[in-house]
Amino acid sequence: MVVIGPKEKELFEKLLPTMDIRIQDIYMHTKEGNYQKWLMIDVEDKNQVYEDLKTILHIRADRKIK
Template identity: 40%
Template structure:
């Protein structure tokens, strides 16, 4: 690969293209295109020292509301979608229509302050579709 980018290097803010090259995953590219065409979401690249997922991440917001945060890994990525009180009942009513992976993730994720922080390991197209559906609960598309 030859890419020398270090996701833990807090001193050097990466470009989105650098992160994309490092992740090197079509699912990542698909989600970036979806976020652009569907939401025209604002992107911010931030560094997190949090123990759950330290390093650089890519946040998407629309109308001041967080849609998702992507945590790049080499060859794949994690997508965080927060299911809050407003989305909870719809998520639970439709949970059976999501993949078994997402059903288990939702059930195993503890609720805190009325929210579930779903950390999807996006390793196939079905999980990516669940991520997109989770975001649709947060922000409907007109």
């Protein structure tokens, strides 16, 4: 699970079209609450979803440091 909050939303949505269709689908079908989306992402292999999740976590980490 990863949370996309207001601080990450703009950058995340810019990168979303480059991400795996499964990530795009999860994001588009997740309802927003309190200006956040809680994404439940299953990672089974080191595939594109895995790489996209690393990118998402990097976005989250950078926003917390600043």
